[in-house]
Amino acid sequence: MSALLEVAGLVRSFGGVRALDGVGFEVEEGEIRAVIGPNGAGKTTLLDVVTGLTRPDAGSVRFQGRSILGLPPHRLPALGLMRTFQAARLVPSLTVLENVALGAQHQVRSRFLAAGLRLPRARREEAALGQRAARVLDFLGLAHLGERRAGDLPAGLQRLVEVGRALAGGPRLLLLDEPAAGLDESETRALAEMLVAVRESGCTITVIEHNVGLVMAISDRVLVLDAGTVIADGPPERVRREPAVLEAYLGGSG
Amino acid sequence: MRAAGAGAVGPRLLARPPARAGLAVAALLALAALPLALPDATDFLVQVGILYLVVMGLDVLTGYAGQVSLGQTAFMAVGGYGAALLSMRLGWPTVLSLPAAAAASALLALVLGVTLLRLRGYFLALATLGLAVIAQGLATSLVGLTGGPSGLVGVPNLGLGPLVLTDPASYYELVLALCLAGALFKRNLVRSQSGRALVAVATDQQAAAVLGVDPGAFKTRALVLSAVYASVAGSVYADYFRFFSPDLIAVTVAFSLVVMLALGGPRSLLGPLLGVVLLQLLPRAGQAVALYEPLIGGIVLVLVVTYFPAGLWGGVRRAWETLARGRR
Numbered sequence: 208m209s210a211l212l213e214v215a216g217l218v219r220s221f222g223g224v225r226a227l228d229g230v231g232f233e234v235e236e237g238e239i240r241a242v243i244g245p246n247g248a249g250k251t252t253l254l255d256v257v258t259g260l261t262r263p264d265a266g267s268v269r270f271q272g273r274s275i276l277g278l279p280p281h282r283l284p285a286l287g288l289m290r291t292f293q294a295a296r297l298v299p300s301l302t303v304l305e306n307v308a309l310g311a312q313h314q315v316r317s318r319f320l321a322a323g324l325r326l327p328r329a330r331r332e333e334a335a336l337g338q339r340a341a342r343v344l345d346f347l348g349l350a351h352l353g354e355r356r357a358g359d360l361p362a363g364l365q366r367l368v369e370v371g372r373a374l375a376g377g378p379r380l381l382l383l384d385e386p387a388a389g390l391d392e393s394e395t396r397a398l399a400e401m402l403v404a405v406r407e408s409g410c411t412i413t414v415i416e417h418n419v420g421l422v423m424a425i426s427d428r429v430l431v432l433d434a435g436t437v438i439a440d441g442p443p444e445r446v447r448r449e450p451a452v453l454e455a456y457l458g459g460s461g
Numbered sequence: 462m463r464a465a466g467a468g469a470v471g472p473r474l475l476a477r478p479p480a481r482a483g484l485a486v487a488a489l490l491a492l493a494a495l496p497l498a499l500p501d502a503t504d505f506l507v508q509v510g511i512l513y514l515v516v517m518g519l520d521v522l523t524g525y526a527g528q529v530s531l532g533q534t535a536f537m538a539v540g541g542y543g544a545a546l547l548s549m550r551l552g553w554p555t556v557l558s559l560p561a562a563a564a565a566s567a568l569l570a571l572v573l574g575v576t577l578l579r580l581r582g583y584f585l586a587l588a589t590l591g592l593a594v595i596a597q598g599l600a601t602s603l604v605g606l607t608g609g610p611s612g613l614v615g616v617p618n619l620g621l622g623p624l625v626l627t628d629p630a631s632y633y634e635l636v637l638a639l640c641l642a643g644a645l646f647k648r649n650l651v652r653s654q655s656g657r658a659l660v661a662v663a664t665d666q667q668a669a670a671v672l673g674v675d676p677g678a679f680k681t682r683a684l685v686l687s688a689v690y691a692s693v694a695g696s697v698y699a700d701y702f703r704f705f706s707p708d709l710i711a712v713t714v715a716f717s718l719v720v721m722l723a724l725g726g727p728r729s730l731l732g733p734l735l736g737v738v739l740l741q742l743l744p745r746a747g748q749a750v751a752l753y754e755p756l757i758g759g760i761v762l763v764l765v766v767t768y769f770p771a772g773l774w775g776g777v778r779r780a781w782e783t784l785a786r787g788r789r
Contacts, residue, residue, distance in 0.1 A: 258671055284673035296668035298661050305657050313673035315654045319682050322653035323646035329653060336654060376673065 209272050211236045211380055211411055212257070217266035219252055226252040227263065228435035234380065239406050240413045241422040241443075244432035245455065250415045251293060253432070254384055258290045259283060270380070285313040287379030291372075291386065295365035299358025303349065303368050306357045307340040310375030343371045347401065363390050367398070374405065381405065383414040387421050399425050423447065431455075492637055496630040503629040507701060509737050510636035511694045516721045516733035517643050518690025523719070524727030525651055526683035527663025528578065532589030533718050534710040535596035536688040539566045540695030541705040542600065542607055545616040555619045559696040566692035567685050574681030593715040600707040612706025619700040632701045639697070643690060644730055650686075651728075659683055713755055720758045724765050726772025735774050 210233035219227040226249045234240045242250050255261035257268055259280040268276045270288055283289070289310070297306045315336065317329035344350045347367060352360065357368060366386060373381055386402075387395045399421055406412055416422045422429060422443065429446045431439040433455040439446045446452055496503040515533055522528050543562030547553040553561070577588050600607045607613055619626045619635070626632055650656050658679050661669035666676045699705040717740060725736025740758065744751040769776050 260667060260671070279675070280667070280670040281673055281675040283671070290671055292668065296665050298657070298664045298668075300664070301657060301660060308654060309657050309661055309669075309672050309674070312654065312658060317653070317655070319650060319655055319686060322655045323650040325649045333653060372672065 209269075210234060211271060212413070213267075213269040214253075214257065215267050217253065217256055217268070218264045219249075219256060219261060220264055225435045227256065227266075230266070230432065230435065230437055232430045232437065232440060234411060234413050236379075236411055237406065237409070238411060238427040239402060239425050240411075241426035241429045242413065242415045242432065243417070243419065243422055243429060247434070248432040249435040250432055251384060254290060254382055254415060258288065258382065284310075284376045284378070287377075288382070289373040289376045289378035289380075290382040291366070291369045291384055293384040293388065295362065295369040297357040297365055297369055297372070299356065301357055302353065303355050303357050303360070304337070304340050304344065304353035306368060307343050307371045307375045308336045310343075310372035311336055311339055311377070313376060340375055343375045346374070346404075347371045348397075363394060366390075370401075374410070378410055380411045380413065383412065383416075385415055385417055387416060387418045395421055489641075493634060496633050500630075503633050505741065507629055507632050507636050509734075509741055510633070510640050511698050511701075512718070512721070512737045512741065513640055513734050514636075514643055514694040514697075515691045516718055516725070516737055517640075517647055517730075518687035519718055519722050520727055520729075520733050521647060521650070521659070521690075522680075522683045522687040523722060524729075525656060525659040525663065526680050527659075528680055528683065529586040529719065530589040530684070530687065531586050531712075531715045531719060532592035532596070533687065533691045534712070534715040535589075535592045536566045536570065536691035537695035537698070537714075538596040538600055538710040539569060539688075540692030541699040541709065542613065542695075543692075544696035545613055545699045545705055546606065548617050549613075549615070554621065555617055555700060556621045559619070559693065559700075562696050563689050563692040566688040570685040570688035571681060574684045575677075578677055578680040578684065590712070590715070593710075593712045597707050597711055600710060608706070610707060612704055612708075613699070614704055616699045616703045616705060618703060619697070626700075629701075632697070636697060639693065648730055655679070655682075716755070717758060720762045722772075723762055724772060726774030726776075726778075729772070729774050729778070732772045732774030736772065739773075 212234035214233070215231040217227045217230040218225065228249075230249065230253060242253065244250055252261060256263045256266075259275070259278055259282075263276070267274060270286060273286075275283065275286065275288070298309065301309075315332055317326070317332050320326075321329040341350065341353065344353055347370070349364070349368065349371065352364070352368075357365065360368065366389075370383065370386060387398055390398060395418060402412055402414065402425055414422075414426070426443055428441060429439070429443050430437060431446060431449075431452050433451075438451045438455055439449040495506060499506070515537060519530065519533055522530055540559075540562045543565055544555070544558040547558035547561055548555050573592070577585060601610050603609070619632075626635060651659070658669065658674045661672065661674055662676045662679050669676055695705075695710070698709065721736035721740050722733055723736070724739060725734065726732025743754055743757065750757065765772060771779070
């Protein structure tokens with residue numbers, strides 16, 4: 208049985224800088240996988256390569272045993288791969304509910320003609336989308352915000368809505384880019400509980416995170432990047448004792 | 462809470478209160494009876510309706526999908542010349558020529574979409590402007606086909622068998638029906654997932670893509686839709702005036718269409734209508750105004766885009782909402 212996500216030998220340079228220099232790791236079905244590392248370690252670049260937003264110079268990315276390198280980003284949600292961004296990129300002029308509904312785009316079959324003529328199929332899909340989005344907001348405890356303009360929400364809530372938007376797509380693998388950034392302690396705890404609940408529901412999670420406490424509390428395995436290379440990979444209790452990690456990351460940040 | 466939430470995306474259009482349905486029927490009858498009340502204005506109303514159709518389509522492309530097109534006149538040209546020539550040269554019934562020209566416009570838009578819509582922002586505006594220039598150039602130079610600068614004369618009136626539309630009032634009813642159908646289609650579309658996807662593409666292409674929205678495909682669909690609206694408008698124009706000429710699809714007209722949208726209010730149903738009416742009334746305000754129309758249009762565009770990005774209709778709507786909130 209191969210892993211859900213297999214990444215090997217990724218190299219990506221920007222100018223003269225190697226943002227990724229031979230990064231490889233696997234994500235097993237059902238785990239919460241954390242990626243940590245100091246600023247500039249290559250974490251977001253790694254996520255961008257996996258989700259097709261950046262082309263690597265070398266290496267391979269396989270999802271469910273199939274190479275997804277070179278696929279346009281919009282094809283990935285249908286395969287079961289969804290992501291969020293470090294700073295939420297919602298559609299500010301749409302409501303929270305409409306934003307979440309957008310996450311289920313890959314399941315929508317109606318196009319312009321069916322939508323414009325309100326054919327029965329389009330109506331059914333719209334109703335199902337509305338219910339699905341409402342369920343996701345319920346799950347996140349955000350049901351009361353459904354009618355609000357997404358752009359009017361504070362940044363922390365926007366990030367949570369973006370997680371909901373990704374969940375609406377029913378992903379098999381959810382990739383999160385620093386979901387706890389800017390959250391206070393109680394919000395971070397709520398986020399941790401939510402991520403565990405998402406995993407319980409059968410969705411594998413890979414999370415880039417700065418908050419070491421959160422990472423150690425919820426993740427099954429931690430990948431540590433520094434300067435574009437993997438310096439440690441394993442269960443949190445082992446990774447936190449690795450000398451290289453203490454040196455580069457925990458030591459470096461004081 | 463949950464039921465209310467589900468309603469916002471899903472069946473919110475289904476549950477229209479009967480009182481509003483009655484109001485809609487009354488408004489419809491009033492609109493249909495307008496030529497009886499204003500017989501002298503019928504010709505003006507027909508022209509407004511035709512342009513409203515074009516700007517409505519442009520709103521899907523520009524207002525919702527965020528792609529500025531200065532080339533809608535090219536599709537009006539395909540609709541106008543195409544339908545006219547199919548009937549005049551090949552003897553097609555006018556009711557067939559119109560949809561055939563619309564299909565040709567859609568095909569042209571599809572080809573352009575695949576190539577042009579890779580261009581972003583100002584480059585797309587420039588490329589579509591080039592399209593408008595080409596359309597005007599061809600219309601002027603292909604004298605044998607289009608009649609050249611003096612235009613194509615003797616286009617047959619729209620009709621089916623013995624039923625032929627000849628007077629302004631019957632064209633008014635036709636244009637009214639087309640505008641209502643077009644507005645209904647657009648309203649349904651923009652409130653659907655496809656409409657949300659268009660707004661997502663306009664806002665942030667990359668973020669839209671990771672949700673499964675194919676930005677190129679959605680922009681192309683919006684361009685095709687806008688082309689069909691413009692094409693049908695062009696065909697009706699030719700059939701109504703029994704005439705079509707390069708002046709009607711000049712580059713300045715393409716520019717005016719964008720001004721109408723920006724002025725009236727993008728991303729709305731009535732904004733484009735407001736913009737068309739205002740800009741159509743402008744030349745009637747006097748000789749001096751008519752002379753400086755492009756200048757006034759340009760200044761208005763700059764002012765509106767700078768100070769009222771939601772257009773005049775957007776401003777009216779906001780004032781109304783504030784008023785309604787104050788009353789409560």
